[in-house]
Amino acid sequence: MKTKIPTVKGARDFYPEQMSLRNWLYENMKAVSQKFGYQEYDGPFLETLELYAAKSGEELVKEQAFVFKDRGDEQITLRPELTPSLARMVAQKANELPRPIRWWSFGPMWRYERPQKGRSREFFQWNIDLLGSDSLEADAEIAAIGAEFFKAIGLTSSEVKIQINNRKLMESQITSLGIGDIKAAFRLIDRVDKLSAQAWEEYGVKQELTVEQVKNLRALLDDKELWRKSDELIRFFSALESLGVREYFEYEPTVVRGLDYYTRIVMEARDRDSEFRAIFGGGRYDNLVADVGGDRISGVGFAMGDMVIALVAEKYGKTPKFAKSPASVLVTLFNADGVADSLKSAAEIRAGGIPVEMFPDPIKLDKQLKYADAQGIKIAVIIGPDEAKEGKVTIKDLGKRVQITVNRGEMAGKIRELL
């Protein structure tokens, strides 16, 4: 009983129960995406290293991507994120795609990291992007889709929140503090919740900021009204108001996001208790398409991994009960002589559009009924010698624990009534 071949570190098996959870997420992502008019697409799982080299952020590519050489000595990467592929695909057909481009995708990504809760090396990710519009209402639409997804799976604004900031605003504020190295300042901002006040200050000094600048930066991050200085954010929040999802959002000056290509609005969703890591992250990227060789086409989007959202949905009891068998009827097999009758009955019920399992072995009836219970099947059909003699079948409602015996001809109709 020992399976001695282990799974690859950070890879997951999807047994039917996990698969149904993944599909539940997928179906909701699809429904919400389509509700806003987005088309499904996908990119290749394998990409060249160059695609990511300039833009995704040093760390993500150099240390966290699966990279290997193919037989022709090319550096091949298992995609760690989808946005660069999207940018390339859009750049390649920039002249023929009607804009705005509204696309979404759900597929596997790989990152070579230490697995932890909510983080594995192989994970699935929902990406949704709107390209070809610089409008703030486009940013708001993407953000609203995130909120609508939460609504769709039953997560309320008291359970999850989406935090918003604007990198352009932060950049101008940082610059006005006399800080030259914006990236260093962002790194510092990113750590404000993780370090003690003193450690944070020391880290700031290490990033070559003066103590004065660190103090001013700190004050900046405490200013929850900072967004009022940004026309973009004012318009953005106003659009969310109109879209009816404002309650999910809050301004958060400490959110800057890690990926280098974000230029303006950035967003990050979390559970209100902040028990888990970010549910999704995204923002506007003005230059990405141009950076992979296309025209300047601005885009905005977010990516949501399958693991954290599953943990959050689980915590708040939003995940659906797992229906073990897709069948709602089990046709039992009484004895070897009844094979033909059972097969025919099963086929007749299926012909009526009802999914049916047939028990393949003539074992004791109680075991067959137990199996039906274990599989969550609602109705059992029994055709023993008594029924067979008279051309009848017994239909048993396992939930109500009652049964009726009817003519074969009425079987499918009667079952439909019970379901």
Add this chain to the structure above:
RNA sequence: GUGCCUGUGGCUCAAUCGGUUAGAGCGCCACACUGUGGAUGUGGACGUUGUGGGUUCAAGUCCCAUCAGGCACCCCA
């Protein structure tokens, strides 16, 4: 890639300062129930204690290595 913690039947856990045949609950299987199910009862199967070394008269327990996942860092979905 760094540090720390954990690893016992399918699952959740137990086993006093290292000490005799490693226990329990749940689950699973069989029977009670020779044409009827989630209950109950009885019985049963399943462990070379993640793996490999070492120390010791004796290791689930101590040491080393390794693998896995958990926490923090890093980074991020």
